[in-house]
Amino acid sequence: MQRDHSRGGEGRDGLIGLFWFSLLRIDRERAVLRWAEEKPQELRLEEIGETYGRYRLHVPELERGMMRSLESYGQLSPIVVFLHEGRWELLDGFKRLGAARKLQSMERLVARRIEADERAAKAAIYGLNRAGGRTREIEEAWIVHALVREDGLTQVEVAELLGRHKSWVCRRLALIEKLGPEARAELQVGLLTPTAARQLVRLPAGNQAGILELVRREGLSTNELTGIVDLWVECPARVQQQYILQHPREALAQEKGVDLPSHDPRLSSAGNRIFEQLGGLLRQLSRMEVWLAHQGRTGITPEDRRILQPRFERLSRDAASVAALSADMAMECENDGRIDTQRNHSHVLQPSLASPDREDARCRP
Incomplete structure (x- = not known):
């Protein structure tokens, strides 16, 4: 079954495509x-040749759907070709x-021709699909890469040719040149989203x-991947990166801190006071843990280390004391609040904790 295509076809091959192409510049002489x-x-x-099929994804499911459409309704809109070295090439x-090649009932297709050279033909592939609202970033990247590396255009010239900003061209080019082969293969078959791919290109290929x-x-998730990449970039040490690989969500939680509520309606006034203090302390501990794990050995100068050493020593002593007392308290809470008032904690109590307002002179910078 064939339809009348003399009026220019339907949908994206019609007025939208004509309008878009009427504005597209293809060379410095401003030819249209x-x-x-x-x-x-x-x-x-x-x-009909398919040389330019290398810039399009092959999706068998969509092709099978097209077979059913052709069998039921025939060809509704013409294909687009251009004449290259004496042969019709599909765009x-x-x-x-x-x-159509899988249907015995079809031997021909109706086609419209555009006048174009190789550069303009690649731009046409992008333009026709953009007009239909169905471009994929990997396909755009293939076209951009070909225009820059095969045809010798600058990124600015490609941006002008495709009607996009230079930063858009740069991002598409990075998907080909900075994305590793495994990630690129997953992007091609849809297992990796373009957003995730853009995060991966921030990392070295290795x-x-x-x-x-x-x-x-x-x-x-994509948001979690973004956070992991942020941490990875900020943590060049191997031991830090190993921790991220082994405990990704823990690393993200430490980076973001523990956002605890400041009030619990089940608690008394005294209980809520300590609840709030514990929340603030845990947030500070989380931030310090992230700093020590990811930046502490690279983020300060030798002179900083000399001045800060006494304070880190005090932090180590006091944290050990608080940890021991907290373990005892947790055990008492587990025992339904039956507190042994005769317990002697003198073995863990430090003078600095007994007098919190008095700072050890040795800790002063």
């Missing part, structure tokens, strides 16, 4: 990419062509496989 004057024509399937309609495996193993 345009449709050929002639009406759509029928082409035998074997006449838009790869699913239609693939589906680290991407490990983080990608972490994402799969732990089922990390």
